[in-house]
Amino acid sequence: MKYERWLIVLRPDGIIMSVSGGAPLAFVGATVEACDVAAPVKEAAAKLLSSATAHAWIEREIVEADGREIELLRTEAMPLRRSMTPLFDLLARTTETLMAQAHSTSVSLRLVVGHDLPQAALLDGEKIAWGIASLVGSALRYVSGKAAQGSAEERKIQVVASVGEHEGEIVLAVIDNGPGIEPQRLEAMLRRDPTTKRAGGLALVLLDDVVAAHGGRMVIESSTSALDHGTTVKLILPVSLSPNGARARSRRPAR
Incomplete structure (x- = not known):
């Protein structure tokens, strides 16, 4: 045999x-x-x-x-270039580049960093920065669309960084109060065509690969309810911390 x-x-x-x-x-x-x-x-x-x-x-x-x-x-789902990356600096630089775009469309964009977030973590900062920028850019398109519909509600996007539920885990979330995404459409955005390997939401699929390469997972929550609408995308990343395990000091959210 x-x-x-x-x-x-x-x-x-x-x-x-x-x-x-x-x-x-x-x-x-x-x-x-x-x-x-x-x-x-x-x-x-x-x-x-x-x-x-x-x-x-x-x-x-x-x-x-x-x-x-x-x-x-x-x-890894894709090769990564990991280095010890200052988390607050990475997020501040990423959101700063989008502040002008948000202001021009009357959208409030804020960065909120948890007081116990590690100062640095071993990850591919370039790919994570691209992912956050992509999520914020997409949220801006959804939230800005509310203006065309005559909504008087304040249009808001938050980038929130915090420690996760498990040790050595951080959560980077982009939260908006846009109209939300219907379940069927969200499923189609994330589903790859078995022949072409493409998906309706290519950026989301690529970001999912980036997160998977880090050993993490991406979670998307969205509601189209009239009273509680919006979308939250969480990147949950298990990370190696800075050698001394130091935590970041409390910082005021960027405006």
């Missing part, structure tokens, strides 16, 4: 990116936990994902199960 070898490549968020060596193509797009594989393979995948280090591009586990040797690779 020929000894079969499988290769399963995982994103940092646990989604299977590709397979080879006889592993079913149906695995792609799912998690190992959801696939029909032996318990030792699921345990190895869980270990690989939980022990991933922030600076490693590729890590692997090899397990033998069901007469096969199965190699699991955890790889």
Whole structure:
């Protein structure tokens, strides 16, 4: 009997990116936990994902199960250029470039930074800055549209940075009080065409890849309710902190 070898490549968020060596193509797009594989393979995948280090591009586990040797690779969804990045400075510079645009459309754009946010974190600052700028730019288009509809409500966008629920986790959120996005449209924006790999909201899909490459996740909440409308996009990032673990001092929000 020929000894079969499988290769399963995982994103940092646990989604299977590709397979080879006889592993079913149906695995792609799912998690190992959801696939029909032996318990030792699921345990190895869980270990690989939980022990991933922030600076490693590729890590692997090899397990033998069901007469096969199965190699699991955890790889970043896209290459990152990580460096110790001052978080407040990164966010302040990013939002400052959009202040004039917000002012010209009578939109209030504010940066709110939690008092216990780390001073610096190991991440790809250039890609995260692009992501925040992209989210704010999109929010400006949605919120500014309310003016054309004659709404008297104040148009607001906030960029909020805070520590997450879990240790070593930060949350970067862009919050607007625009008209919101209907669930069906939001789903279409995030869904890639299986043939072209494109999606209606290309920037959101690319940002999701950036966040996944950092080992994090993106959460989108949106409501079209007349009384409670708007959209919140959260980038939840597990990060390595500055060597001394220092926390940022309280700062007044940028205006």
